[in-house]
Amino acid sequence: MSKIRVTIWNEFIHEQQQGPTADVIRSHYPKGIHEALKEELAADDLEITAVSLDMPEQGLPQDLLEKTDVLFWWGHVGHAKVEDALVDRIQKRVLEGMGLVVLHSGHYSKIFRRMLGTHCSLRWREVGEKERVWVVDKFHPIAQGLPDSFVVPHTEMYGEPFGIPDEAHVVFISWYEGGNVFRSGVTFQRGQGKIFYFSPGHETFPIYRQPEVVKVLGNAARWAAQTRPNAQTVCWDKDPPPEKVYSENPLDKIDTSDLHKKA
Numbered sequence: 627m628s629k630i631r632v633t634i635w636n637e638f639i640h641e642q643q644q645g646p647t648a649d650v651i652r653s654h655y656p657k658g659i660h661e662a663l664k665e666e667l668a669a670d671d672l673e674i675t676a677v678s679l680d681m682p683e684q685g686l687p688q689d690l691l692e693k694t695d696v697l698f699w700w701g702h703v704g705h706a707k708v709e710d711a712l713v714d715r716i717q718k719r720v721l722e723g724m725g726l727v728v729l730h731s732g733h734y735s736k737i738f739r740r741m742l743g744t745h746c747s748l749r750w751r752e753v754g755e756k757e758r759v760w761v762v763d764k765f766h767p768i769a770q771g772l773p774d775s776f777v778v779p780h781t782e783m784y785g786e787p788f789g790i791p792d793e794a795h796v797v798f799i800s801w802y803e804g805g806n807v808f809r810s811g812v813t814f815q816r817g818q819g820k821i822f823y824f825s826p827g828h829e830t831f832p833i834y835r836q837p838e839v840v841k842v843l844g845n846a847a848r849w850a851a852q853t854r855p856n857a858q859t860v861c862w863d864k865d866p867p868p869e870k871v872y873s874e875n876p877l878d879k880i881d882t883s884d885l886h887k888k889a
């Protein structure tokens with residue numbers, strides 16, 4: 627079986643900043659969140675590439691995108707730096723069947739908002755509180771091998787209301803020590819592509835080193851890589867009727883073909 631080609635994109639900004647907060651982040655992720663995820667997710671069936679915003683073509687040249695089965699996205703303060711042309715190219719690939727796994731503050735990324743078409747805002751609070759992640763859809767492929775719930779000891783609170791479309795399929799719901807709740811793991815389908823959003827992953831805590839979280843993300847990579855065989859984006863031209871049309875066309879004497887010409 628051929629390997630699943632996973633590309634992990636990280637804006638890689640916080641890890642390179644100066645000061646005590648950045649020192650804490652580097653203590654968890656010395657080579658950046660993207661390289662840490664690459665280490666943690668390493669498996670025989672995955673071929674993982676870690677890239678960042680500061681690389682040529684913002685880390686995602688077209689040939690890499692073409693060879694990516696599942697794209698992971700971690701962004702926060704650099705969302706506006708991502709070029710719209712790159713967002714266009716990623717969107718096209720998702721519609722063609724590339725999986726997309728959006729992490730934590732990526733809820734506000736251009737690509738996530740583009741794919742969902744909503745504002746994707748949420749409540750937040752950073753006081754290092756506890757989060758309990760509950761499995762809602764026990765038999766979903768992304769929830770396999772997990773307990774009914776697990777605790778992230780210290781986290782940033784993300785709370786409802788979460789501005790995502792009502793069609794969101796909820797796999798995980800989180801409860802926070804401070805009293806809020808959040809749909810912390812949700813899936814969507816766009817064109818042929820599968821999308822998963824997972825909120826745990828605030829950069830100042832070693833959340834991507836936690837086995838349950840790594841399990842979720844590994845499951846997500848394998849789930850999002852499954853596209854329909856022979857899927858392709860189809861745009862139909864003028865369609866001949868499969869049955870005879872008996873109605874008399876009231877506009878039979880007029881040529882309406884101009885309506886379909888590009889302006």
Ligand code: ZN
Nearest residue numbers: 731782828829
């Ligand atoms: Zn955060």
